[in-house]
Amino acid sequence: MTRDLDPEEVEAIYDDLAATYELEWRRRDHRSMHLGYYDEDHQEPGAAATNTMRLLSEAAGIESGERVLNIGCGAGEGAVWNARTHGATVLGVDIGDHQLELARENARESGVGDRVSFARDDFHELSSVPDDSMDVVWGLEALSHSPDRTRALEQARRVLVADGRVAFTDIFLRSETDDERIRETEEALGLRLGTIDGFEQTLAETGFEGVVIDDKTDGIRESTASRRQFARLAHPVGRVLGLAGLVTERQLAAFRASSLIHELVEDDVLGYYLVTADR
Numbered sequence: 120m121t122r123d124l125d126p127e128e129v130e131a132i133y134d135d136l137a138a139t140y141e142l143e144w145r146r147r148d149h150r151s152m153h154l155g156y157y158d159e160d161h162q163e164p165g166a167a168a169t170n171t172m173r174l175l176s177e178a179a180g181i182e183s184g185e186r187v188l189n190i191g192c193g194a195g196e197g198a199v200w201n202a203r204t205h206g207a208t209v210l211g212v213d214i215g216d217h218q219l220e221l222a223r224e225n226a227r228e229s230g231v232g233d234r235v236s237f238a239r240d241d242f243h244e245l246s247s248v249p250d251d252s253m254d255v256v257w258g259l260e261a262l263s264h265s266p267d268r269t270r271a272l273e274q275a276r277r278v279l280v281a282d283g284r285v286a287f288t289d290i291f292l293r294s295e296t297d298d299e300r301i302r303e304t305e306e307a308l309g310l311r312l313g314t315i316d317g318f319e320q321t322l323a324e325t326g327f328e329g330v331v332i333d334d335k336t337d338g339i340r341e342s343t344a345s346r347r348q349f350a351r352l353a354h355p356v357g358r359v360l361g362l363a364g365l366v367t368e369r370q371l372a373a374f375r376a377s378s379l380i381h382e383l384v385e386d387d388v389l390g391y392y393l394v395t396a397d398r
């Protein structure tokens with residue numbers, strides 16, 4: 120039985136990884152915390168990370184004036200993107216105070232701050248979001264942190280209007296496995312990885328219809344490879360710095376997990392999927 124995952128633990132992991140993300144943000148020139156989707160027209164880390172948001176928003180069919188709930192909004196790039204590119208009004212929720220601080224700063228600087236707001240909220244609770252108040256629930260690599268996707272989807276359904284829809288991209292197991300590398304990755308990054316078939320079933324059990332599952336793994340291989348390359352360099356340096364107390368055990372574990380994710384994708388244990396469904 121997988122143990123429950125305390126939101127405070129996830130928040131602490133992200134606080135510890137902030138410095139690592141900051142290095143990535145400089146290469147991207149924006150603060151997204153997700154894998155980049157590479158294709159012919161998107162070959163740079165920043166363009167590829169934006170491309171992942173583009174794919175998800177287009178699949179969700181977000182239209183001007185629609186209300187979007189961005190679950191696990193991180194530093195707010197997705198929220199600002201949907202407001203700026205699709206003319207949406209966006210509420211971003213996250214459990215990380217540091218991410219929310221960055222997200223609010225992001226919105227202030229974006230020029231679309233009047234249509235973007237943020238709240239500290241767990242996507243299993245959504246206590247800041249009224250019933251029937253959203254057209255789209257949009258999540259980029261957030262649900263992989265969920266120990267209870269049924270509860271998360273029930274909440275998504277509650278806040279959606281009758282013709283609302285959900286759109287998510289995330290890492291899923293291709294099938295059940297007892298691969299030890301999965302446990303290690305989950306513990307290091309505060310993840311709870313489920314199978315894509317299990318997620319499809321959970322969507323059906325929570326009442327969602329018209330489920331579309333699109334395997335996008337090929338597009339993110341370059342991104343997982345680049346994170347592994349960084350982790351391979353950072354891990355030995357980090358071990359030395361760790362002796363001086365400059366790098367934490369959690370950061371070292373996260374570097375190793377970044378390498379493992381690439382291996383697991385290449386070994387066909389993990390896949391990257393774009394999932395949409397109607398309420």
Ligand SMILES: C[S@@+](CC[C@H](N)C(=O)[O-])C[C@H]1O[C@@H](n2cnc3c(N)ncnc32)[C@H](O)[C@@H]1O
Binds near residue numbers: 191193260
């Ligand atoms: C991989 S990051 C992705 C952030 C953002 N979607 C992006 O693409 O830049 C996952 C985010 O989900 C948040 N998160 C994890 N569990 C959560 C929960 N139960 N409720 C709300 N946010 C959560 C984390 O704090 C983190 O900011």
